[in-house]
Amino acid sequence: MSSQHAHSHDHDHGGESWDAHATVALARKGTRRSSARDTVVAALAGQECCASAQEIHSRLRSDGSTIGIASVYRTLELLHGMGLVTRIDTGDGVARFEPTHPDGAHHHHLVCTTCGAVEAFQDDALEEAIHRVADRVDFRVDAHDVALRGACRACR
Amino acid sequence: MSSQHAHSHDHDHGGESWDAHATVALARKGTRRSSARDTVVAALAGQECCASAQEIHSRLRSDGSTIGIASVYRTLELLHGMGLVTRIDTGDGVARFEPTHPDGAHHHHLVCTTCGAVEAFQDDALEEAIHRVADRVDFRVDAHDVALRGACRACR
DNA sequence: CGCGGTAATGATAACCATTATCAAGTAAAC
């Protein structure tokens, strides 16, 4: 489905890995250590782009974990509340999640309305334009997301 | 809930009204005339910003209509498939809809993550940036949407 | 004008992602 090349154990985007960043943040928050949470954090760290809770759950189960779906949702909600994961709605009624990189780097998504594939893109001019809008409106903007919908190369 | 000021019967944004535009498009498509569809089209034409299917349904029922919820969903899906309405996902698991204006003018949304309020904004530089991205990627982009999330004036 | 074919309707059941519940398990403090 998604074009994961290698399931790298961590992506070092220059600075510290998200995995370490998240672990530290959780410890600082005072949460108790638990294998379910560790498992979800590891799964997120090893994913190239966004994934749904159910996708994460079934991937973990097929890797031998006995984690329950509720724990996946709980962990994602916790991490999302801490700003460690970004939630993406592609419009198909399923929420998708991906790690928020500590250096602020992020991307947006191209969604194929035919096959449902999701690809990522990154664009500085777009970010710039969004920040200008955020400054201008009477609203405290904490996050933003952009989705471009259409047909991917294969479906076109 | 949302801050609708005036429920104008139609918005003439310079050119023809969306109402007329939609009616013509439906006739051209060869759909049979029906009161349920007319009712939903009228409801959409008279709304300032986006509304959920359930909101539209209960508004119509309280106005005396006997329309069923299924017909609201069906009509919205039909109009969406024809490009006459835009679907917006604010991230709360509820799809919202608003008319797509024939002149191409459109806006994006500010979503308050505290109270759920949705406001609209419009920005030419942002549109420009998005079009440039659309030209650059290996993807046929048909539509786009942007959501800025945070806290509205009241919740801040 | 009435008839027939069939699109459209509205009530309701089914679906499915997500959330809440709760008894059992377990990490950390003492």
Added chain:
DNA sequence: GTTTACTTGATAATGGTTATCATTACCGCG
């Protein structure tokens, strides 16, 4: 080791959306 209360996983409940289906109503045709 014991206690405390945070976590867990199974499962029930929730709620938006979609599918089903018998009935209704639009519209071309005779």
